Amino acid sequence: MWLDLPIIKLMLSIIRFFISACLVFFALLLHGQEKKAPPKPKKDYRPTGLRVGTDLIDIGKTLATNTFTGWEINGDVDFANYYLTADFGTWGKDILIKNGDYTNSGTYYRVGVDINFLGKDPDKNMFFLGFRAGHSVFNESVNYYTNVPPHLFSPLDTTYSNPNASGNWGEITTGLRVKVWKGLWLGYTARMKFAPTVTSNPNFVTYDMPGYGVVQNTLWWGFNYQVFWRFAWRKDKVLPVKK
Amino acid sequence: MKYAVLIVICVLFGSCLNDGNCLITATNNMHIQFKKLSNSKDSAILLNTVQISGVSKDSIPPVNAKVTEILIPIDIHDTTTIFILQRTNPADSTTHYDTLQVGYTAQTKVIAKDCGAFTYYQNLKVLSSNLKDSQIKAFSTSLLTDPTLYVAGSANYQAYAVNYQIFY
Numbered sequence: 001m002w003l004d005l006p007i008i009k010l011m012l013s014i015i016r017f018f019i020s021a022c023l024v025f026f027a028l029l030l031h032g033q034e035k036k037a038p039p040k041p042k043k044d045y046r047p048t049g050l051r052v053g054t055d056l057i058d059i060g061k062t063l064a065t066n067t068f069t070g071w072e073i074n075g076d077v078d079f080a081n082y083y084l085t086a087d088f089g090t091w092g093k094d095i096l097i098k099n100g101d102y103t104n105s106g107t108y109y110r111v112g113v114d115i116n117f118l119g120k121d122p123d124k125n126m127f128f129l130g131f132r133a134g135h136s137v138f139n140e141s142v143n144y145y146t147n148v149p150p151h152l153f154s155p156l157d158t159t160y161s162n163p164n165a166s167g168n169w170g171e172i173t174t175g176l177r178v179k180v181w182k183g184l185w186l187g188y189t190a191r192m193k194f195a196p197t198v199t200s201n202p203n204f205v206t207y208d209m210p211g212y213g214v215v216q217n218t219l220w221w222g223f224n225y226q227v228f229w230r231f232a233w234r235k236d237k238v239l240p241v242k243k
Numbered sequence: 244m245k246y247a248v249l250i251v252i253c254v255l256f257g258s259c260l261n262d263g264n265c266l267i268t269a270t271n272n273m274h275i276q277f278k279k280l281s282n283s284k285d286s287a288i289l290l291n292t293v294q295i296s297g298v299s300k301d302s303i304p305p306v307n308a309k310v311t312e313i314l315i316p317i318d319i320h321d322t323t324t325i326f327i328l329q330r331t332n333p334a335d336s337t338t339h340y341d342t343l344q345v346g347y348t349a350q351t352k353v354i355a356k357d358c359g360a361f362t363y364y365q366n367l368k369v370l371s372s373n374l375k376d377s378q379i380k381a382f383s384t385s386l387l388t389d390p391t392l393y394v395a396g397s398a399n400y401q402a403y404a405v406n407y408q409i410f411y
Contacts, residue, residue, distance in 0.1 A: 095356055096356075099359035142353055142360050154320070156320060158360075158362065202350070204350070
């Protein structure tokens, strides 16, 4: 009879719930002991190939315009989903400015690391983010005409040059690399260039640094559309875990 | 919607390609203000003529006016310029010749393809003068102008950095 009391019914319900919860908990615990999560395969950092390419935009600009001449070679080596990357190029500009002309020519290189976010792709296709440090060695010259009001002085033709200028900058990069056929790859790289520094003639402020662009723009951008050939020397495979 | 995204991208990249306005701050005009040693409110002097080395006398029109400041061009072909200011002392109507030789360096900057290259004059300093050191107070060592304050056809002194104050 006392079992029909509401308070006793409530207590019995709580005890039943507690016992059920304990049973479920122990069952899960036993299940977990039986099936351990499979160990993560150890990353293989040994490189599997060298990818070498060139920038098609630079070649196109060289062929299509008479104000730019240049080419660029790009290369990278994989270390799992990290890529050590290096670029080397030349860059020359011959620009007509409003009151004269400006020319420069030089070589540059960039080195850096890309991180591939498609690390599990069997073809090693890439969507990457990376960083580059750039260095340029170049010469530049400008020839311009000055005729200032109120024209008390005769017009002045000025020529200045920076024969042994050099500079550095940094880049944050992103892009794609897609395997098209066997060793043929296509891809693009978008670059946000920043923090240019130049060592040059103090009487002539550097205008355009090969590899970087207009130096007055402390934040600049660049874009490469690239074709690559990948020389693979071994297949990428997952190493067994050491016991 | 996709066209809107395309337009936004075009505007963003377009702004990267745009050279912007040609705001040129370069000038070869040196800005001198005249002050009275007596701290008088009327600091104007009666300036008759200004001679500038490298310029024939006939090329510079006489001033013959009371002025509180002047803009005088430095020689763009040289790294020094000599100025001779001929003024009249209104107290005794005597004529005085103040000589000022200044030196400077030139720096070339290409502003943009559509703007051109310009010479910026810097490190301005007095090399010699018949005025006492205490009469010349130096301010900006660069010759600069603010293009946003420039008024065509008139000498807007406010648009130019003050280089020297000369005390009489």
